[in-house]
Amino acid sequence: MLKRKSRILAFALMVMLLVTSACTNAEKSGKESNSSENGxxxxxxxxxxxxxxKDVNTGDTKIxxxxxxxxxxxxxxxHIVGDSNQKIGTMIASGEYPELLNAQNATADVIDAGGFVPLNDLIEEHAPNLRKLYEPIWEKMKLEDGNIYILPSGVSNGYIKPPNIGQSAFFIKREALKEQGYPHPKTIDEYFDIIEKYAKAHPTTNGAKTIPYTLLQYDWHVGQLFxxxxxxxxxxxxxIVDNETLDVSVYHNKDITKEWLGKLNQINKKGLLDKESFTQNYDEYLAKISSGRVVGWFGPRWESGTALDTLEQxxxxxxxxxxxxxxxxxxxxxxxxxxxxFVTSPGMxxxxxTPEEDQIRIIKFxxxxxxxxxQKLITWGIEGETYDVNEEGRFVRTQEQIDLVNKEEFRDEFGFSALGWYWPIMSGxxxxxxxVDPNVQPEVAQLAYDEVDKEFLKAYNIETFTDLFTxxxxxxxxxxxxxxIETGSEAQLYDQQSRDLIKRSYPDIILSNPSDFDSEWNKFKKDFEKLPYKAYEEVMEESVKKEASLMK
Known part of the structure; x- marks a missing residue:
């Protein structure tokens, strides 16, 4: 799939002169050229x-x-069109691959078929910067045969707290917080107290019944309950991982789960739990969030993202x-x-x-x-054009620069779209x-806050919304x-059986009469103890300890 694009003038004599000149200059400067011998x-x-x-040639972008x-x-x-596994399967069957491949879920299949070449020696001999980039996870990247086949994207280089919540949290409607003087709930009881007060004061919203607290248990969307x-x-x-011993345990049969289910049982008794929590599908859930009727919910913000985007407008x-x-x-x-x-897959x-000389050229690229x-060019762009540097050496963007880099057309032309994620790139x-990520830089994130955002930041005496989080x-x-987890193993069996049992049993526990709560919990716990959770704990513990030992 290699193509050669000549950039040389048509006249043979001039070609010879240019090549000779280029070689002479390279020799004088002592710099190694990665281009082909004839330019x-x-x-x-x-x-x-x-x-x-979008399919694109990288040379058609600025970067x-x-x-x-x-x-x-x-x-x-x-890029993939249609079924990626089918496309990769065809490559495996034919033995014909592109020079670089991100096989996503079929990565292991390509490795098993011998479709990827070991990268250890190529990197050690020709790519010192790449070797340094992957140093923290170098051993983690190796498979059992000792070879590295895949280069993941997003290699961590230190922690930085994100400015906004993208992962899980307990969320409360801003109107409820403003109305009650911006309370700062820290415990689960304080959280539900705020919701209860607001729901009593506002039994309806936009002509429909207010939903104090809802949750989602549909298909793979089970985290809000689990x-x-x-x-x-x-x-x-x-x-649960013991940070000192790295011992692992599941918690679905522990007192902390009983306490959580007990809280839901209590709010259900008070009429605060959405009665459709266990029957609604994903679209119905999103519709409720976007309607403005919901006061509180738990989960990763991205899971409700489309509904929250509607609310922001x-x-x-x-x-x-x-x-x-x-x-x-x-x-x-x-x-x-x-x-x-420190995720090490998928990647390219x-x-x-691919001929050896081309492997070397690609690895040098x-x-x-x-x-x-x-790396700074890939993520921030060009100083003075897409970002500036202040007197403290901090990278900043003006509002005009933010508006510019948020335009899809500009990102495509500049190369942010084509040469960002999926390539070897650091994070942190x-x-x-x-x-590394401009959107996580506090100075940039703060420019994206609107007046109401700033109102709440000021009320809680914080600069970004994650300042509340440890x-x-x-x-x-x-x-x-x-x-x-090996397919067909007891650990894999537990993973599926526990999900089925929990999805079947938790609603009975939560919706039960409080006087029956203990008996429902004990019934679930008895059934849970029959599952091979010890096998699952052993597999996870082995993985946790192995991963920890490989980190530098």
Missing amino acids: EVLTYTFFNASSTG GKMFEEATGVNFDIE DPPAFLSGEQEGI DDDPYNDFMGFPIVFEEGIKDQYLNPES GLTTG LDHMAKIDS TFDDGNS EPEPAPWFPFWDAT
């Missing part, structure tokens, strides 16, 4: 099964052109929500914000069938991308303290869901 620009193909973006001039290489980026016990007790979501900005790191009782240190993430790999100056912070403890094993 052609080499075009390779990168097929990205993780995105449905890509700069990289092309520095390396003599550009890429035709092709995750709170961990967060409320100061743990990360999903499993509403004439009444107080219909939007504010998130809080609610815990069971004061003194518990919240851990709602995700720690540094070099494919078999990626090495050029891994340079700090290139640069060594100078600036955020910085997460280091968790080298995070995220736990990156662990490999």
Whole structure:
């Protein structure tokens, strides 16, 4: 799939003169040229099964052109259309691959088929910047055979707190907070007290019944019911990990889950729980959130994103929500914000069938991308055009620059769209303290706040909305869901059976008469104890300890 695009003038003599001159200059400067020997620009193909973006040649973008001039290489980026697994399956069957491939969910299949080449030696010999970029997770990237086949995107380089809540929190309608004098709930009881007061004062909203608290249990959307016990007790979501011993346990059969379900049982008794919580589908849930009738809910903000986007465009900005790191009782240190993430897949790999000389050229291109100056170009752009640097060395953007880089047409032409995520790129912070992601830089984020945002920031004496949240403890094993669970194993069996049991049993517990709560809980716990959760804990613990041992 290699293409050669000649940039040389048609006249043979001039070609010879130019090549000779270029070689002489290169020899004098001592710089190594990554372009082909005759001065052609080499075009390779990168097929990205993780995105449905626009197909483009990187050399047709501003950043890509700069990289092309520095390396003599550009890429035709092709994106998935239709079923990605079917497309990758065809590649595997034919043995014909693009030079660079992100196979998304089929990555393991391509590796098993011998479709990716080992990258260890290529990087060690030809890509010092790439080697430095991946240093923190170098050992984690290796498979059991000791080889590295995939280069993931988003390699962490230090933690930076995001300015806004994108992950899980307990959300409350802003109007309820404003009406009650901007209370700052810290415990679950304080949280539901605010909701109850507002619901009593406003039994209807926009001519329909107010919904004090709703939750979603539909298809794979189960976190709103499953995750709170961990967060409320100061743990990360999903499993409980002892930070000292790295011992792992599930919590669905623990007292913290009983306490959470007990709170829902209590608010149901008071008429505060949405009666359709366990029967509504995702679209119905989103419709309720966007209607302005809901006072409170728990979950990741992205899960309700489309509904919240609708509210942000509403004439009444107080219909939007504010998130809080609610815990069971004061003194518990919240851990709602995700720690540094060290996910090592999916990512891109070099494919078999690519000649060795082209493998070297491609890895050198990626090495050029891994340079700090290139990383800043990919994420921030060009100083004086898409960002400025203040006297303290902080990267900032004017409102005009923000408006410019938010335009899809500009992002496409500049190269932000084509050369950002999915390529080797760091996350977190640069060594100078600036955020890799401009949207996470506080100075930039604050410009995006409207007057009502600023009203609430001032009322709670914070600069960004995550200032209410505690910085997460280091968790080298995070995220736990990156662990490999063998298909057909007891651990995999538990994963499915526990979900089925919980989705079936929790509604009975929550909606039961308070006098029957204990008996319903005990019935569930008895059934849960029959599941092979110990096997699941063993697999997760092995993964957690392994991942922690591989981090530097």
